[in-house]
Amino acid sequence: MSATRAPAHVSVLPAETLALLDPREGQTWVDCTVGGGGHTRMLAERVGPTGRVIGLDQDPTMLEMARARLEGSPVELVHANFDQLGEVLAARGIKQIDGVFADLGFSSDQLGEKxxxxxxxxxxxxxxxxxxxxxxxxxxxxxxxxxxxxxxxxxxxxxxxxxxxxxxxxxxxxxxxxxxxxxxxxxxxxxxxxxxxxxxxxxxxxxxxxxxxxDELGVLDRLLALLPRVVKGGGAAGIISFHSLEDRRVKQTFREPTAWQQVTKKPVEAGDEETARNPRARSAKLRVARRIGA
The missing domain is CATH 1.10.150.170 (Putative methyltransferase TM0872, insert domain)
Structure with a gap:
């Protein structure tokens, strides 16, 4: 796969994700799964030049493809899996963040590469x-x-x-x-x-x-266990999953009343217009919660 060409991947549920997460100017966010950089760029546009977005991906090729798309944005790209979020933040002296997002699906670029x-x-x-x-x-x-x-x-x-x-x-x-x-x-x-x-x-x-x-489910379990520690009170967490094994874990985590207030009682799914344009969006389920606490 050439790292110089633009990503072919189309981000799923972009408008819904942005509206429910509601990132604000000057905030610090983490996109745990940069992929083609679509969601990352949306977060960066919202937090603006006074904000910060840290983008993680375990695939170095995807990071290189996304780099050009994110040029000029307040984004730092890091080669790491998302269960390493704690170490990534600690290395940068960050104790807590305003929000975190993860799209657990695969990029069209990855799937199309033989x-x-x-x-x-x-x-x-x-x-x-x-x-x-x-x-x-x-x-x-x-x-x-x-x-x-x-x-x-x-x-x-x-x-x-x-x-x-x-x-x-x-x-x-x-x-x-x-x-x-x-x-x-x-x-x-x-x-x-x-x-x-x-x-x-x-x-x-x-x-x-x-x-x-x-080790996709193990990595997800470790991320979900970590989130209450790294997302500040009032901050948001959003995760898009693509099969029941993932969605069940996210649902159970966000139902924990001492840690999270559910923003989405039921998962948000793509409408007919989006699925016609992007068939891979059919199985996407977005869940969002806000961290309880001051």
Whole structure:
């Protein structure tokens, strides 16, 4: 992926996010998931030159793509995952911030890049790491994890009803030919998972592997646990999730009455006009809460 071209990704729920978070001039905000920089730029425009936005992303390529888009804005970009927010703030002498935002979805630029192996629609190496500089790949996991471990992963993170059957077939196949590409894995999954409507049979297994490779739910849990400490009283937190495993965690956290006042009792979802323009917005759910306290 070229870091010099403009990001292709379109931010979801932009107007709703800005209205509910309500960032003000001179405030300090963190965008935990810079991606293409769309939401980051909106926050920066609201806080203005007297404010500050710290933008985190675990993908260094996305940071470079967003840099040009954010040039001239009061934004500092940092290569870090969002469960490292506490360390990032401490390194800058910041104890608390006025607000935090995270879009847990994937950039169109990431999904469209074959070398990442995030999608079964394009054949590429079975990688799936969002930070290509660290950690084990999906191929490592598929080729070394026990059959029971694979089945548990597919069920827990993908809610795949045929998890045991898929795990058994994978272990049988890898014994004489290790998995190396997304097309290779997808074909094996499709051979043992019946199609249901228009959903590709490989969808849930690929979701589960991606979540496991990037420890997505663990990272989210650690961020949610950290937020009450770093968001000042009256400050806001907003999170856009894209599947029930994420949304359930956000909902439970924002329902904690000693820490948060819910701004959105139910998640905000994209309307027909936005989903027609940006189909990936269909599964987006935005929840916002305000920190209780002086």
């Amino acid at each position: 070398s990442r192996g995030l999608s079964f629609r394009e054949d590429g190496p079975l990688d799936m790491r969002l930070d290509p500089t660290a950690g084990a790949t999906a191929a490592d996991m598929v080729n070394t994890m026990s059959e029971a471990g694979l089945a548990d992963t597919f069920w827990e993170f993908g809610e795949e009803r045929h998890s045991r059957r898929v795990a058994k077939r994978i272990v049988e196949r890898r014994g004489h030919q290790p998995f190396a590409t997304t097309a290779d894995l997808a074909s094996v999954v499709r051979s043992c998972v019946p199609r249901s409507g228009s959903i590709d049979p490989a969808t849930r297994v690929f979701q589960a592997l991606r979540i496991a490779v990037n």
